[in-house]
Amino acid sequence: MSRQIEFTRPDGATAPGFYAEPEGQPNAPGIAVIQEWWGLNDQIKRVGKQWTDAGYRVLIPDLYRGDKALDAAEAEHKMDELDFTDAATQDVRGAIQYLKADSDSVGVIGFCMGGVLAVLAAMHVPETDVAVSWYGIPPDEAGDPSQIDIPLQCHFATEDTFFPIDQAEAFENKLKAAGVEHECYRYEAKHAFANEDWDNYDPEASHLAWQRSLDFFAKHLTP
Template sequence: MGLETKCVRYGKNEEYIGYMAKMDRAKANLPAVIVIQEIWGVDAHIQDITERFAEAGYLAFAPDLYAENGNRIEDLKEERIVEVRDFLDSLPHTVWNNPEEREQAIRELELGKQNRVTKTFEKMFGGIQSSVYVENLLAATSFLREECEASKGQGIASIGFCMGGALSALLACRDPQLKGAAIFYGVAPSDEELKNINSPLYGFYGDLDKRISDNIPAFADKMDSHGKIFKYEMYKDTHHAFFNDTRASYNVSAARDAYQKVLQFFNQVLVKE
C-alpha cells in the first residue's frame, strides 16, 4: 500500500507525541490534517482514520492528548482505557450518565479493578482539560506548519470526534491560520470563543444525539450572525459516535456520506484555496 507511519515528538522540548501517516511516494510537501481523538485516546480506530486521510493525499497527524513527555499517563494507558470501555459496554447505555447506578456497578467489581476503573474514569470523564489539550494542538499545528519536512509551509485543517470534535472547533477559535475544522458530534464553542473563528467549520451530527444535536441550529444562527461560515449535516435516526466502526452506534450510511463530504471539504479549504 505504500503507507508510511511513525510516532513523532514535537513541542518546544519535544514534550508531546503524535501518530503521523503519509503515502511514502508523496515527496512534495503536503497539506496536513490533524485528527483529534475521541475520549478513548489515539487508539486503533483513530490511527485507522489518520491512515485514511494519509491515503487521501494528506499528511495526517493524530496528537496523543493523554501523553506526557512521550509516554501515556499511568491512569490513561491503553489497557486502562480499554478496561473502562469494556466495563461501560457491559452496562445499559442509560447507566453511563447516571452517577448512582454507575457507582453501584463499579462497587460490584473486585477491589483492584474498582480502583483502576474509578481512577481512569475520573481522568477521562472528570472534565475535559480543554486548555491543556488546546496548547498541545497549537504546538502540533506550529510543528506541522514550521518544522515538519513533509508539511512545512502548507495549510492545515482539523477533524475531531466527540471530545475531539469540541476541540476541533476550539482549535479554530485559537489558531488564526487554521484553514478549516470538521466537527463530528462535538459540543459547540462558547459565544465568546466563536467570535475569533477565521476558518469555515463543517459539522456532522446524529439527530438522536439530543444532548449535542439539539443545540446545533442555535449555534448555526450565532455563527451566521457573526459572519462566520458553518455548514452542518444532521443524519436521521443516527446516534452519537456514528462514524466509529468499532462501536455499536456505527451507522454505515451516515459514515459513508460524512466521509465523502469531509474529503470534499478538505479538498476545498486545503487544495483549491
C-alpha cells in the first residue's frame, strides 16, 4: 500500500510525503527515506519500495513540495535554496514522528543531499533510532558529530567530487574521537553510485552498500 500523505511538522505546519507500508504490517519498523537533490521522483520512490519489500514502513518527505529537477544545474539550484536546518528539524523530524506513532523504532536513510540530512537527523532529531548516510557529509557548522548517540552507518565513494574522500576521512575521525557507534565504508566509485538513472551508477558498489544498509537496519531496528 502506498499513497501521498500530509504529515505534521513539530512547528504545527503540514508537509507532503510519499508513504508506503508492507502488506499486513501496519506496525512494522519505520524508515524515513530522504531524497537526492532531484526531488521526490520515481527513482527515490523505487528506493522506498525496496525498503517496503524488506518489511519496513516508509515515508519519503517531499522537501521540494512537488517540484522535481530535470537536470543537474536545476537540481543544484534547488538544493542551494533548501533550508537544511528547517528540513532536518521540521520535515525530516515530522516524518520520523509520523512513523514513530505506529512503529516502536524508526531509522533514517538519505542519499547525497539526503545523506547530509540523515546525519543531521542523527544529531538533532531525538526520535531517530538509527541513521544511514550514502555519500553525504554535513558542513562543520551544521553540528557536532560527538552529539550523535545512535548507531550511524556511512557509505563513501573514493572518486566523489561532491564530498571528497578526505572530507569523509575527517568526518570519520570525529566519530572515532567521540566514541560514536558507527560503520564507515568506502567504494571505488563516483558520487551517487547507487542511482540507476544517473551516469555514475555502479551496480556492484550499490548492491554491496544496499546489503550493508539492510543488515544494519535489521540489527538496530526492532523487528
